[in-house]
Amino acid sequence: MANILVVDDEMGIRELLSEILGDEGHVVQSAENAQQARELRAQSRPDLVLLDIWMPDTDGVTLLKEWQRDGLLTMPVIMMSGHATIDTAVEATRIGALNFLEKPISLQKLLKAVQQGLTKTAEPPRGSVPPRMPVAAEATAGAAHQAAYATNVGQPAPLGSHHMMGATFDARLTPAPAPINPMAQFSFDLPLREARDSFERIYFEYHLQREGGSMTRVAERTGLERTHLYRKLKQLGVESLKSSKRHD
Numbered sequence: 001m002a003n004i005l006v007v008d009d010e011m012g013i014r015e016l017l018s019e020i021l022g023d024e025g026h027v028v029q030s031a032e033n034a035q036q037a038r039e040l041r042a043q044s045r046p047d048l049v050l051l052d053i054w055m056p057d058t059d060g061v062t063l064l065k066e067w068q069r070d071g072l073l074t075m076p077v078i079m080m081s082g083h084a085t086i087d088t089a090v091e092a093t094r095i096g097a098l099n100f101l102e103k104p105i106s107l108q109k110l111l112k113a114v115q116q117g118l119t120k121t122a123e124p125p126r127g128s129v130p131p132r133m134p135v136a137a138e139a140t141a142g143a144a145h146q147a148a149y150a151t152n153v154g155q156p157a158p159l160g161s162h163h164m165m166g167a168t169f170d171a172r173l174t175p176a177p178a179p180i181n182p183m184a185q186f187s188f189d190l191p192l193r194e195a196r197d198s199f200e201r202i203y204f205e206y207h208l209q210r211e212g213g214s215m216t217r218v219a220e221r222t223g224l225e226r227t228h229l230y231r232k233l234k235q236l237g238v239e240s241l242k243s244s245k246r247h248d
Contacts, residue, residue: 002027002047003026004027004029005029005040005050007031007034007036007052008052009033009054009056010052020107024114033055033058034057034059035057035058037063046075051079051097052080053080053083053084060079060081061091064092064095064097068095076120078098078113079101082104084100098117098120203222204232207222
């Protein structure tokens, strides 16, 4: 999850980008002009900025220059425009913009550019992976474990066993959890129309759960346009994970 700032004077663009990026799990702030963008940047540093070039008060390239001049260009910035020339895009890139998206922006290009921008600044987590012992040390530890088990039990340690806090546990003795079958909720005794609605409800709930509530990925997975998908979910009474969390 990342904090993304969308700067565009068109309300429809701001709402659309906020909805798409919100479905991807990001926290989105929006500004309709350069002044609002300055205020939001002064409050915190976003992980990524989507910045429109043509705005009524101050254009995006000028705002980009300001941030560079004042040492505030510490995050990736992706420029957007439907009327910019190649020279404008080159200038923005020279100043420090990471990428340039031409309007109307395709969903695939948007998500790819955002992912590249976030990957560029992402730092590997510190301390999350313990240092791996040398191979020789691993072999010695494994031999010691085998010897200790043979001494106490009188036979070699079984494959797949785990030694923890002085006790040996056989992983084979712990049964794997049975997979959940979503079709267990389905009844073949229903009339055709009700059975079809019931199946589609289970189908979309399954994909929403699988994709973590991302409407963008669910749309791609099911082969539906986002507008059609929203309409279908509303018709079936299926709530997205994000909507259900808001009700809790």
